[in-house]
Amino acid sequence: MDTMTIHHDGEQSRTHLFWQGTVAMIPLSVAVIPWGLLAGSFAIESGLTVVESQALSAILFAGSAQLVATGMFKAGATLATMLLAVFFITSRHLLYSVSMRDKIAPLPLKWRLTLGFLLTDELFAICGQQSEKQFNRWYALGAGLSFYLCWNLATLAGIVAGSYIPALNELGLEFAVAATFIAIVIPNIKSSPVLVAVVVSMVVSVLCYAQGIESGLMIASVAGMLSGYLTESVTGGQQ
Numbered sequence: 001m002d003t004m005t006i007h008h009d010g011e012q013s014r015t016h017l018f019w020q021g022t023v024a025m026i027p028l029s030v031a032v033i034p035w036g037l038l039a040g041s042f043a044i045e046s047g048l049t050v051v052e053s054q055a056l057s058a059i060l061f062a063g064s065a066q067l068v069a070t071g072m073f074k075a076g077a078t079l080a081t082m083l084l085a086v087f088f089i090t091s092r093h094l095l096y097s098v099s100m101r102d103k104i105a106p107l108p109l110k111w112r113l114t115l116g117f118l119l120t121d122e123l124f125a126i127c128g129q130q131s132e133k134q135f136n137r138w139y140a141l142g143a144g145l146s147f148y149l150c151w152n153l154a155t156l157a158g159i160v161a162g163s164y165i166p167a168l169n170e171l172g173l174e175f176a177v178a179a180t181f182i183a184i185v186i187p188n189i190k191s192s193p194v195l196v197a198v199v200v201s202m203v204v205s206v207l208c209y210a211q212g213i214e215s216g217l218m219i220a221s222v223a224g225m226l227s228g229y230l231t232e233s234v235t236g237g238q239q
Helices: 002-031 033-045 050-060 063-074 079-090 092-099 109-118 121-127 137-164 175-188 192-210 216-235
Strands: none
Touching (some): 002 137, 050 063, 050 137, 063 079, 121 137
């Protein structure tokens, strides 16, 4: 009887943590809906079938990479070029995985694979700052899985809408991309190095865009990281 009670309490705790993670992800899940609509409609406009368009969200599961890949497909780029572009765009996830290694590495293989697949900018924003004691696999699963389902449903809605509403991508939905990243970045500005990195990368990206520099995003990213590192070296990471 005691064993059954403990098992039941454990199941309740897991369910509670799972739903806690789901609730914590709701603001970012809502913010990404216009982005999903844009990704789905753009895939249809680029000539992909309904199944291919949905498969991008179900398998690739990376909003910015999906938009770039579909754009390159529409422009007639080769598969190798698209794969290289997607690799560079999603390479930041390697940094996320390294940052969360101490939390994920002790877990069984099925958990490492599952959470690794669900690791996005949004999940990192929710769980990346947690300590090893704070981190819980069920909380992370709830957050990551709910976001995955929301993204795929939003993409499906975009696919359906894109099939019936012409020029859906001209409605300004692309602002959702910027809005989502703003919602991720702003709450994490808690120290001067992070603030400097954000400001420098923002200024450099705008300047590169104004000058028509195609690799401006990568230049801004490197400039932001270097400035943040130098600021931390000088200030010692003080607030």
